[in-house]
Amino acid sequence: MGSTGHNEEGQVVFGASEASRLAEELRASFISCKTRSYEWRRSQLKNLLKVAEYHEQEIIEALRSDLSKPEFESYVQEISMVKNSCKLALKELKHWMKPEKVKTSLTTFPSSAEIVSEPFGVILVISAWNYPFLLSLDPVIGAIAAGNAVVLKPSEIAPATSKLLAKLIGEYLDTSSIRVVEGAVKETSALLEQKWDKICYTGNARVGRIVMTAAAKHLTPVLLELGGKSPVVVDSSINLQVSTRRIIAGKWGCNNGQACVSPDYIITTKDFAPKLVDALKHELESFYGKSPLESKDLSRIVNSNHFARLKELLDDERVSGKIVHGGEVDETKLRISPTIMLDVPQDSLVMSEEIFGPLLPIITVDKLEESFDIISSGTKPLAAYLFSNDKKLKELFVMTVSAGGVVINDTTIHLAVHTLPFGGVGESGMGAYHGKFSFDAFSHKKAVVYRSFVGDAAVRYPPYTKGKLRVLKALLSGSLLGIIGVLLGWSKG
Numbered sequence: 001m002g003s004t005g006h007n008e009e010g011q012v013v014f015g016a017s018e019a020s021r022l023a024e025e026l027r028a029s030f031i032s033c034k035t036r037s038y039e040w041r042r043s044q045l046k047n048l049l050k051v052a053e054y055h056e057q058e059i060i061e062a063l064r065s066d067l068s069k070p071e072f073e074s075y076v077q078e079i080s081m082v083k084n085s086c087k088l089a090l091k092e093l094k095h096w097m098k099p100e101k102v103k104t105s106l107t108t109f110p111s112s113a114e115i116v117s118e119p120f121g122v123i124l125v126i127s128a129w130n131y132p133f134l135l136s137l138d139p140v141i142g143a144i145a146a147g148n149a150v151v152l153k154p155s156e157i158a159p160a161t162s163k164l165l166a167k168l169i170g171e172y173l174d175t176s177s178i179r180v181v182e183g184a185v186k187e188t189s190a191l192l193e194q195k196w197d198k199i200c201y202t203g204n205a206r207v208g209r210i211v212m213t214a215a216a217k218h219l220t221p222v223l224l225e226l227g228g229k230s231p232v233v234v235d236s237s238i239n240l241q242v243s244t245r246r247i248i249a250g251k252w253g254c255n256n257g258q259a260c261v262s263p264d265y266i267i268t269t270k271d272f273a274p275k276l277v278d279a280l281k282h283e284l285e286s287f288y289g290k291s292p293l294e295s296k297d298l299s300r301i302v303n304s305n306h307f308a309r310l311k312e313l314l315d316d317e318r319v320s321g322k323i324v325h326g327g328e329v330d331e332t333k334l335r336i337s338p339t340i341m342l343d344v345p346q347d348s349l350v351m352s353e354e355i356f357g358p359l360l361p362i363i364t365v366d367k368l369e370e371s372f373d374i375i376s377s378g379t380k381p382l383a384a385y386l387f388s389n390d391k392k393l394k395e396l397f398v399m400t401v402s403a404g405g406v407v408i409n410d411t412t413i414h415l416a417v418h419t420l421p422f423g424g425v426g427e428s429g430m431g432a433y434h435g436k437f438s439f440d441a442f443s444h445k446k447a448v449v450y451r452s453f454v455g456d457a458a459v460r461y462p463p464y465t466k467g468k469l470r471v472l473k474a475l476l477s478g479s480l481l482g483i484i485g486v487l488l489g490w491s492k493g
């Protein structure tokens with residue numbers, strides 16, 4: 001889909017001129033004001049909801065083909081999330097679109113003021129492969145709700161979902177204002193050369209820098225949804241079974257660790273680590289059986305490049321002797337079993353980059369408080385988790401650990417709370433979306449002041465005199481007594 005041309009062999013091509021034409025077409029559509037109306041936004045959101053409702057099985061099949069994603073995860077973590085976002089936007093849209101009345105100050109008296117949410121214009125959404133349905137459509141929902149035209153570029157690493165999105169969006173949505181461009185680096189680079197009004201990019205920080213550099217050329221704002229090494233700090237004062245289950249659900253139960261908010265590594269005390277490892281092993285076996293490589297409840301590694309990357313982390317001689325559970329691989333099926341590594345050195349390969357897969361290293365410390373220094377010595381993660389019953393420790397964690405989001409006594413679930421913003425900080429990204437935050441992320445907050453022709457004060461106009469300055473000083477200080485004083489001639493200012 002999109003404004004594509006053909007080469008001499010008849011293959012579809014999408015280069016700079018096609019990207020430029022597409023941007024022009026969508027800009028013209030935006031300028032025509034059609035995407036601004038409540039009715040248009042509503043109809044597009046309703047149609048997006050239909051995509052998720054009527055094509056559930058096709059979506060599940062595409063995700064199975066791209067990632068062997070279990071149906072359960074496809075439904076709970078992708079399809080239902082998209083549906084919920086659509087439903088919320090449909091329910092709240094009128095309310096979100098309403099200008100927000102705000103107070104004015106004495107300085108502008110008499111006046112009224114409001115904040116008007118205005119669509120940016122044409123949005124470029126570049127999405128990632130790990131949750132290819134959700135991460136493509138969730139930002140699109142926000143962009144449409146805010147009244148923008150949108151171009152979506154799904155990830156080529158999840159080709160079945162990318163193709164399905166192009167087909168369904170072409171069938172269900174208004175293609176004069178919403179388009180899908182399929183493709184990889186060449187196509188994305190062609191799109192990035194164009195002027196957009198906001199770019200939403202989900203993926204790794206290396207490409208995030210490429211996106212931001214391209215955006216800078218046109219002074220285009222960016223929403224960067226990146227990743228990082230999300231730590232889990234585990235205290236000994238916990239319900240061990242509930243904690244291990246929740247760690248497993250966030251790690252291997254989220255696309256086999258290929259999720260931006262999956263626990264990346266654990267920090268616990270030397271004394272408690274053996275207990276925690278035993279509990280994790282026990283629960284892992286009860287969830288995925290004795291042969292996890294055969295389990296239908298675990299996604300596979302997305303492709304051979306990522307498999308090779310993870311294999312390298314696994315084979316690093318500094319950690320290969322530290323594997324206390326798992327470590328099995330099946331290269332032909334691109335499967336790696338849930339793997340736990342105990343006491344890994346902090347300067348090992350597995351600790352130097354985001355793992356994004358089924359390996360879980362555990363770092364041990366003498367005192368749990370040391371975990372704060374370990375976390376803050378790295379870049380700011382997308383999520384940070386603490387399992388503890390200690391009130392002081394929880395307070396300290398929330399106060400001192402800088403991360404996109406924090407969850408106490410669970411993992412990943414903050415993503416499902418639509419009243420919370422979802423986004424990173426520092427190296428894990430900038431900007432946030434979800435729920436009303438999605439609407440805000442794709443709206444310019446326009447400041448509007450209304451005045452009438454009454455109450456025109458000569459004091460603001462030249463010729464500037466000492467008397468006028470005294471009145472203005474009193475006005476700007478906001479002190480009513482001061483103003484009265486000046487008006488009555490009591491004050492010399």
Ligand code: NAD
Pocket residue numbers: 126127128129130131135153154155156157183184185188189202203204205207210224225226227228259260261354356382423424429
């Ligand atoms: P990816 O390989 O699918 O890349 C993301 C997008 O960038 C794709 O659409 C791709 O075509 C495009 N791209 C790749 N190279 C490019 C280049 N050189 N120039 C222009 N565009 C290019 O996904 P990925 O980066 O492997 O995704 C995994 C990363 O994304 C992890 O770091 C993960 O934590 C992060 N992530 C973050 C979130 C979030 O919501 N914060 C969600 C999912 C993944």
